[in-house]
Amino acid sequence: MERARLFLTYMTQPHLDHPDDEAIERFAMNRCEHDEQEAIDTHIIGCPWCVDRLEKLQDEILDIKVGGTLFLRSQAARKRSWLKRWTIPSLSLAGLAALAAALVLLTSPHDVNLSAYRGSEVVTVPQWRPLHLHLNARDLDAGPVIVQIVDDRGMEIWKGRSTVAQEQVDTRAPAVRNPGEHFIRLEDGDGSVLREFAIEVKLFP
Amino acid sequence: MTGQVVEKSASSTAAAVEWGTLVAQIKTGDDAGMEQLYKMFSRGIRYYLCRQLGPQELDDKVHDTFLIVVNAIKRGDLREPERLMGFVRTVVRRQVAAYIEEAVHSRREQADLETGASVADRKQNPEQEAMIRQKNELMRSALEALSQRDRDILIRFYLKEQPQEQICREMSLTETQFRLLKSRAKAKFGEIGRKKLTSSGIFSVFMRAKAG
Known part of the structure; x- marks a missing residue:
């Protein structure tokens, strides 16, 4: 009940009792404790302003998730491209080069x-x-x-x-x-x- | 009380609501009261229903739910006017349960008959798809433009959904540092993203789509 005490659960004055940004973010990410969840659920039913905040935040989070997913994929693709230099055809070429160098060394x-x-x-x-x-x-x-x-x-x-x-x-x-x-x-x-x-x-x- | 959590709304609907007056107006079928009720609750009801049931037939569901609320008030089901918000929430929750039960029932009844039923293609048209792809790429580049620490914080918290304690431990941050850095990183990301969207010309198109 601790967090729910941060704003009134009976919502007698919704124009005063808006959850702060962190509480809204917890709600958007389903990280609220039960009492806080219930309190915010009730509040947003009757508060278009907080619904706007919530929707804007959810858009921002979605942008971060999409950007983050694509960023991690591009990093993984770069790593794979670097590793491809060490695939069997490349290794064969490298092996041949090493063998040639060894032959030169051994015959001199x-x-x-x-x-x-x-x-x-x-x-x-x-x-x-x-x-x-x-x-x-x-x-x-x-x-x-x-x-x-x-x-x-x-x-x-x-x-x-x-x-x-x-x-x-x-x-x-x-x-x-x-x-x-x-x-x-x-x-x-x-x-x-x-x-x-x-x-x-x-x-x- | 820790932190400042009570703040005044900046919107015009922030004026104190006289619950008793509003409920009385609803009971008598007063148009002004109905209008105020709709203005106050339609966004929240829409958001709640969409979150629980998805966007299908949302307008109809919002309308139906609103009517149920009005009729319940007229019947005298609401004994304490100042409990209106909690009352509306209870009605909406019951509606959600009813819709889910109806969906389960119809799925069970119709599963064997609906062979080859057509399903609406939810994809956007090719132009919109291209714009979305471009926007996503801009979001990726906006994230790349951040410092590694800022990027790590945003990816760990929002994408990987790691708990704050884990992030603080692994990145050697205090709770206060984490909250501050996260807030700044999010703001920077938003600013860079907006600039990129604006310069690409996509931003105005997306804004038009949202308003429409």
Whole structure:
């Protein structure tokens, strides 16, 4: 009865006892408590002014509801349109692009500079990438050498020919496929090891 | 008493009503009394009936209800003239119940016979439909023109019908802040909407339609 006490329930003076804007809004939105509902119901039967207020308010609320519904729909449509970029056809294209980039990366040689003697430094090199080796050959006689890559058990992975020039051996080697410790050896024509370098092969160095 | 809830009407019908005089005039069939009664109650009765029963045959129902009120007063069913508004409301409620009962009865009786009955198309004509669509789009853009906070408040309260307490809690507002912001947001929305309607030319068409 609290809210109904805000204006007279017997409506003896309707020109004085109009519900305020908030009460009218509660009534329009069916949010009144029972007593308030009854009181406003009775009042508006005999008050054209409050009926006008109510109808105007209901129009305003309807405009907000319609505008709000369309606004939320347009937001949802924008979100869907953004998500469509990530549908399967788009993902396929993106996947192909990523694959192409990976191929380019994997086929381009990785530069490896080795200048330390075995045991003192281990350089990490990427797995699955061809190598461009720059091996320190200081104190070695200029001339042809054999470059060999072996795994940690001494099993040969690859062998190739190069030359000692200006205290350095430059050569290209194929990708090492297995991870782990490997050794690069410089050998003379007789098979004697002139120098050996250690490398650690990892997928993501 | 919290808040100012009693206010004087600005309309010309705000003059104090002498209930006893009015009821006496109705009882004697005085035209002036009948006219005043109609002026005072026809809008409210129409609104009430429309709200409960919908717009079908509304004019007839308002007229019938008014006649029932007048006849009840003439019969002496109203013992206290100052209770006229409550009395009219009771009569209207009984009328609503009677109309609903009649509708249920006729639906039950006629359900099997009315195969292929035609139903009136309630849609507007294409021109009106286009105007309504345009107006709705203007309402959407008016809402978009508000700040995010104002828009959130209006959408949460009026469209999603979230309770005030929930909105205050989730948006970190006090009750007073909420009421103030809601009122301002609604006013801003109304102002932007009116400007857009006016500049689009639709507003004057809608105003003519309402007055007609």
